[in-house]
Structure formats: structure tokens, C-alpha cells
Amino acid sequence: MVNTVNIGTLKIGPKYPVRIKGMLKTSISKREALLEEANTLVKEGAEAIRVAIKYPHESQILKYLKSKIRVPFVADIHFNYKLAIEAIECGFDGIRLNPLNITKEPQIKEVVKFAKKNGVHIRVGVNSGGFRQRLDEKNLAKNMVNSALNFIKILEKEDFFNISVSLKASNIQTTILANRLFALRSKYPLHLGITATGPFLEGVIKSSLGIGILLEEGIGNILRVSLTGPSFWEIKIAKFILQFLGLRYFEPEIVSCPTCSRCSVDLVKIVEDFYKKLDELKSSSIKLPKKIAIMGCEVNGPGEAIFADIGIAFGNKRGVIFKKNKILCSDTVDNLAKKFIKILEEDNGYKRN
């Protein structure tokens, strides 16, 4: 069984939901913008936030962030072990160390001494880009795993066990292989992610595949989606991955059909409008259904509505709302959104005038 560890107050392990980590992209020098980004990530669902620390004294920003935001913060450290010690002393809950660029045992031990004293978590984060030789997929994955395991040995020699590990490549197969190998050889929780994923859409697909396949195999306890794009999308995609795998539930899911020549309404626009409406409803006190089907015609509409909590199927410029295989009402496309909200309100015991 995988160990349970903690980043500050956040428990990570098999008894806990797969956690979502975010990473800030704003420059540390832009204090207010950095705080705004961190707030957005937390509002979106980030349970821990990583900050890249490049220069001495940058860790001091933590005091400001922590005075406003209550999630564990992790400092991302490369090359300079002294930055890790400074981050710990400034109050970071975790640090990420890269075994490929912080390599000297006495320096690592010095960091561990401070981490132990302050109850700080260490993520051993290996990225394939740190290897200078060109290796085939299999050997690269093996080297990544060995690098993490050798680093862990140094930490364990100091009686330090509050550890998680990440093994990331921009290639999905290498990432999957490395994580599978590690899961066979160690009990430390894995932080999943695909790195350097490329343009936005490609990044979403690579992350969903790489992280999704591992999670489906029961591997991984925390994840960070990496995209060349705004950080809040990384959290949204992470939530989608977890929800669509049935591992966590965050928000109502719309099941809509791809449309075909049978469809006589503008379903794309209808779905977009419903999506916006749902967004508004999320901030209300209405308890929303978990699954809503919106189908372009009656061929699959009623069938999908059986699996969804509520469903809408369209005919010629009109549509019907189904619930548990029963037609609740029929109306024009324009009126259907209003009827839908009315039904939700009635389900929640609200009375309409």
C-alpha cells in the first residue's frame, strides 16, 4: 500500500482523494498579480500551490501569500540547495527538489535537516529533460526511476519519509512507463503530470491521456496538469480528468451529442447557452443534477436521459425535457432553458410566483 504523506495540512495517500496542485505563472515581483492568480487557482479547486523560486529572498513572498490564502504552498527549487533551506525557513509547506541538478549528498542532507525540523514535505521531481543523453523510451524511464530511488535513499538515511515523487516527460509513453516502474518498486505517493505538453489543445489531450491512463491503473495520488496557457485551465482540466474517471465529483456534467443531419436545431449554441446558465446556477443555492443530457434529436435523447439525472431532446425547433424516462414538458427551444430552471427550482422545493 502507498504511504500517506502530507504537504502542510494536505494529506496525500490512498485513503484520500487524488489531490490537485496548481502552479503560479506570474513573476514574483508582481505581488498583487501573483496573489490574484493564486486566489483564482484556489477558487477553481487547487489544493496546493507551487511557486518557482529562482533567486535568494524570493521565498519571502510567501508571508504575503499566506496572509491571504490558506492552502499549502510548495517551493520549486533547482540547482541551489540554499534556496531550498531559505524556502523552508520562510514557511513553505513543501519543496520540490530535482535530483538531476541538486546532486551533492552533503547538500541534500543539509536540506533534509531543515525539512525534518520544520515538518516540510519533499517532492523528488525528476523530469526527462534533465538527462543530457538521447535515450530510448525504456531506458529513459528506467533512468528516471533510478534517479528518484537513489535520491530517496539519501533522504531515508536521514530518517526522512515525508516524500512524494514525480516522473515527468513530454512523451506520454515514457511518463507512463516510468510511473508504472516506480509504483512497482516504491511505496511513496506519485505526483502525476506530463511536462512540456505543447500548444493548448495538444497539452489537454496529452495530459488527459498520460494522467488518465495512470489513474485508471490506480497509480497516482496528486496531479498537476501542465499547459502552455492560463493556470486556471490547468485546474479545470485536472478536475475534468478526475471527474470523468469517476474519482471525484466537482460539478454538473453536460452530456451532449455530436449532432448529425437529423438535428434541426443549433445544438452547439444551445449547449453553450446552457453551459453559461449552469455557471450562473452554480453560485445559487439550487442543488444541481450531476448529469444533464442535451441531445439533438429523439433517437438517442430518451436513452441518454435514462443515464442522466435530467435530459433534453430536440425535434423540429422544439424540445422536450425528460426525467427518469418520463417527458416532463415540451416547448420551443427559446423557452426550454427557462422551463429547465423552473424544474430545478421545483426539485429544490422553491416556489415560483
Ligand code: SF4
Ligand atoms: S442524438 Fe440525434 S442528432 Fe444527435 S447525433 Fe444522435 S442521431 Fe444525430
